[in-house]
Amino acid sequence: MQRKSFGNMQCPIARSLERVGEWWSMLILRDASLGLTRFDQFQESLGIAPNILTRRLKRLVETGLLERRRYSDKPPRYEYVLTQAGRDFRPLLWAFIAWGNKHFAPEGPSVVIVDSKTGVEADPLLIDRASGRPLTMPDFRSAAGPAANAQIRQRYPAAPRARHASTAPNPPHP
Amino acid sequence: MQRKSFGNMQCPIARSLERVGEWWSMLILRDASLGLTRFDQFQESLGIAPNILTRRLKRLVETGLLERRRYSDKPPRYEYVLTQAGRDFRPLLWAFIAWGNKHFAPEGPSVVIVDSKTGVEADPLLIDRASGRPLTMPDFRSAAGPAANAQIRQRYPAAPRARHASTAPNPPHP
DNA sequence: CAGTATCCTGTCCGATACTG
DNA sequence: CAGTATCGGACAGGATACTG
Numbered sequence: 001m002q003r004k005s006f007g008n009m010q011c012p013i014a015r016s017l018e019r020v021g022e023w024w025s026m027l028i029l030r031d032a033s034l035g036l037t038r039f040d041q042f043q044e045s046l047g048i049a050p051n052i053l054t055r056r057l058k059r060l061v062e063t064g065l066l067e068r069r070r071y072s073d074k075p076p077r078y079e080y081v082l083t084q085a086g087r088d089f090r091p092l093l094w095a096f097i098a099w100g101n102k103h104f105a106p107e108g109p110s111v112v113i114v115d116s117k118t119g120v121e122a123d124p125l126l127i128d129r130a131s132g133r134p135l136t137m138p139d140f141r142s143a144a145g146p147a148a149n150a151q152i153r154q155r156y157p158a159a160p161r162a163r164h165a166s167t168a169p170n171p172p173h174p
Numbered sequence: 175m176q177r178k179s180f181g182n183m184q185c186p187i188a189r190s191l192e193r194v195g196e197w198w199s200m201l202i203l204r205d206a207s208l209g210l211t212r213f214d215q216f217q218e219s220l221g222i223a224p225n226i227l228t229r230r231l232k233r234l235v236e237t238g239l240l241e242r243r244r245y246s247d248k249p250p251r252y253e254y255v256l257t258q259a260g261r262d263f264r265p266l267l268w269a270f271i272a273w274g275n276k277h278f279a280p281e282g283p284s285v286v287i288v289d290s291k292t293g294v295e296a297d298p299l300l301i302d303r304a305s306g307r308p309l310t311m312p313d314f315r316s317a318a319g320p321a322a323n324a325q326i327r328q329r330y331p332a333a334p335r336a337r338h339a340s341t342a343p344n345p346p347h348p
Numbered sequence: 349c350a351g352t353a354t355c356c357t358g359t360c361c362g363a364t365a366c367t368g
Numbered sequence: 369c370a371g372t373a374t375c376g377g378a379c380a381g382g383a384t385a386c387t388g
Contacts, residue, residue: 011204012271012284013201013271016274023195026187027187030187038349040349049384052380055381077349088276091309093187094316095265096186096190099186099266103262104190108320109319109321110318110319111186111318111322111326112318113316114317114334115314117334120336122303122314123303125300126300127298127299128289129298129299130294130297131289138290139291140288140296141287142285142288144286145275145285147282152285156285162292198361213370214369214371224372225363249370250370
């Protein structure tokens with residue numbers, strides 16, 4: 001479905017899928033997050049055909065998730081490193097791990113997130129940074145944002161007028 | 175790539191992709207999270223061809239993310255509602271929204287997560303439930319879990335022996 | 349080592365027509 | 369309303385051979 005704009009391309013989920021929607025893309029990002037940078041490293045880790053790997057890497061570079069960097073001159077050699085956007089994708093990978101472990105790993109988890117120092121297993125949870133509350137329904141919901149077009153607005157009810165929460169720093173006194 | 179086991183299918187990310195890897199699947203889950211349940215609702219919201227919608231719904235039911243439920247008898251009618259696994263996918267959708275907003279919405283967010291009561295915009299953040307610390311590198315990392323096979327173990331360094339953290343409740347006294 | 353070039357298969361998807 | 373049936377196009381992905 002890649003090219004032909006997908007449903008409503010203003011949807012941030014659809015836009016994200018535009019970048020990482022192909023099967024291998026997320027697995028390449030996973031490996032890049034593990035520190036792999038070179039063509040043959042990806043190829044061996046993934047067991048992917050070289051032409052396909054070329055295509056996926058090219059796309060990930062185009063969409064700004066990887067950067068192609070020359071690391072040798074004598075024979076020109078390139079490596080692929082995560083951009084900021086690519087690094088920011090890691091929490092999503094971890095959320096996938098948590099979700100997969102919870103529902104599709106009857107034999108127990110084969111990959112876990114751990115504290116680097118203590119080795120204690122972490123339990124990923126999505127919260128609101130400001131209030132620290134877990135992002136669960138019905139406490140939170142999605143809503144049309146400021147840049148929403150008509151189609152989005154129809155799908156998502158608008159956010160209620162934001163009375164700023166008690167956490168708001170220094171509300172201007174009227 | 176759907177059927178032919180993808181790379182290493184013990185990887186929880188690959189397993190997750192097995193369920194929601196097709197383009198429409200996540201968008202269907204998005205709509206289901208917004209409360210849509212019926213065939214024509216999905217069709218209108220997504221602008222998807224009916225035969226494709228049939229395929230995706232069938233798959234999502236097979237993989238346990240949606241449940242097909244009869245809601246009328248006289249003409250037999252079915253609706254599609256999220257299972258627990260499907261509901262648990264919502265945080266991932268929200269993480270996608272946050273990621274997409276941050277990197278691919280130069281004109282500002284068209285969809286946001288808000289506090290249902292106050293309308294205050296939330297800022298999704300993945301943390302460790304027990305310690306409350308943000309799941310970021312290098313504080314945390316992924317590691318091979320107890321059920322890991324050789325291939326996984328090779329990709330992910332094993333977790334260090336877990337000296338149980340200070341948060342551990344009532345360590346058994348030796 | 350880091351790809352490119354070809355050829356091929358599968359299937360995702362769109363469009364359209366039809367049905368109980 | 370909730371799909372099924374059929375056709376065709378695009379491309380992802382696999383396999384393999386080849387190159388600087």
